[in-house]
Amino acid sequence: MKEVFVNQDHARVGYYKSVLDEAGIQSYIRNEYGNNITDIPSPLFFPTLCVVNDEDYESAMGILGDIYYAPTSQLPDWNCPKCAEWIPGSFDLCWACGELRAEAKINSNGDENT
Ligand SMILES: [Zn+2]
Secondary structure, rough: OOOEEEOHHHHHHHHHHHHHHHHOEEEEOOOOHHHHHHOOOOOOOOOOOEOOOOOHHHHHHHHHHHHOOOOOOOEEEEOOOOOOOOOOOOEEEOOOOEEHHHHHHHHHHHOOOO
């Protein structure tokens, strides 16, 4: 058993699991309901996608990497202001810490520049 993906977003972890299911890779989610244990978000309790067979680890990472970094838009990569991680332009949320992209914040607030 090896961890392939950790994220506080249950939906995304579930989606990645369904992708591995389709690829025929056995996997399961640890801490699927872990956030209910405490009100304090901690990476220790984030949902964790694991492959059952260690030999599937490389192919699982390859498949998930293809999805994660698939060029779905022309947007440039952006640098997370919170944790300094570089995020593919097609994402509005930092995959590492969940911070919202600055442009997305401005858009959601309406016309902030006027
Ligand atoms: Zn971040």
